[in-house]
Amino acid sequence: MLEGISIKQVSIYCPESVINNQYFIDHFQKQGIDIKRILKKTGRKKRHVIEGTKENSLTMAINAAQQAIDAASLKSADIDLILFSSSTPEYLSPTNSLLIHKAIKGKDDTLCYDLNGNCIGMFIAVEQAARTLYDDPDRDRALVIGSDFLNLWADPSHPITYSIFGDAAVALILEKDHSESGLIDVRYLSDSRFTEEIVYPAQGLAKSLRDGAEHRYLHWGKFSGIDSVRFAEVSIIELLNKHHLTFEDIQVYCFSQFTLANIKLLQAKLNLDQHKIIYVADEYGYTGTSSPFLALYCAIEHGLIKRGDNLLFWTLGSGYQAGSMLWRY
Known part of the structure; x- marks a missing residue:
């Protein structure tokens, strides 16, 4: 067990726009497709989606990250590791984690890297961040952000991809605190x-x-x-x-x-x-x-x-x- 590593804070960011099932039912009925069975199986009712061109996976990640830092009563200088996970990264170069570091005004010795494990990515990132904190005596806090703009690549003619996705970012702060958590x-x-x-x-x-x-x-x-x-x-x-x-x-x-x-x-x-x-x-x-x-x-x-x-x-x-x-x- 990696004891002494706690989940200090979890914060989220979702776009304001919310679309309910009826929009997708009507959309696919025009194509002669009934998606009610898909919606029932997947359990969808509503979803938050990005509209317009001002938001993307990076902007959502920055918003969630700043919320997490503020809610945890921390400063950006308290973060030793920034790990970003996404299937829809806004940039391949530079890393999105480095752009998040810039946005939150992180300290110079912060380790920043991106991880793409697709939908299991943030799960892997949390594990890797916990192991880094546990093994590295000089790092005490990690900021792990998972952010996907899945509707960016959703095909309007595909009943599954167009109807089930939502856009969101979650930021999680891990802290080395010598507790029984971990x-x-x-x-x-x-x-x-x-x-x-x-x-x-x-x-x-x-x-x-x-x-x-x-x-x-x-x-x-x-x-x-x-x-x-x-x-x-x-x-x-x-x-x-x-x-x-x-x-x-x-x-x-x-x-x-x-x-x-x-x-x-x-x-x-x-x-x-x-x-x-x-x-x-x-x-x-x-x-x-x-x-x-x-x-x-x-x-x-x-x-x-x-x-x-x-x-x-x-x-x-x-x-x-x-x-x-x-x-x-």
Whole structure:
């Protein structure tokens, strides 16, 4: 266990514009497509979306980061590591984390880097940040931001990508505080059989830039994420058994918000208490890399978590890779 690393603050930023299901139902009816079954399976009702040209994944990240620093009563000079995760980074060069560092006026010796693990990216980033703080005696606080502008590449003719995504950023501050909080354990699965199902650019970067290949929208093939439910079931049991915990010892489950159907399937397989499972994608849409931590934010805001509670995360990213993480809050 990486004891003594606490989740000090979680803050979010969402665009003001909110679109409900009826817009998408009407949109696809004009194409002769009924998407009500998709909306029910994914559990969508509303989603926050960027409109216009003033916002993107970087601006959302900066807003969330500054909110987190202010809410934690910290200064930018208190941050030793900035880690940015996104499937839709505004820039490939320089790193977006360095641009966030500039925006918040970070100190000179801050370590900054970007991480793209697709929808599991922020999950990986939080683990890596915790390990860095634990191993490095000179770094005490990390700012981890997950931000996706998924509607940027949503195809208006594709029933799934156009209807399920929401845009949001979540900023999380980890702090070395010598408490009993910390990352208890983590498990990963990499199943590369699905690498052709969710692809952007659809034909790769070289063909897009050099040869002018079509690259406006995300390519979405056949992928429901249901294969990762089996991994979640097995890995959660392994984590609990290894650390001598029971399901009753877990106060909150923060799962991928990709589909409500997969959450319900996992709940049924493990006989989980539904009141401990945080589901927020009916309000925010599927926000990609930040989705399990958006659930964490809402759990904290609603007073469902207190210090010392055990949290369990599970999420997945395209390709696909999945992870389960046990954390003592």
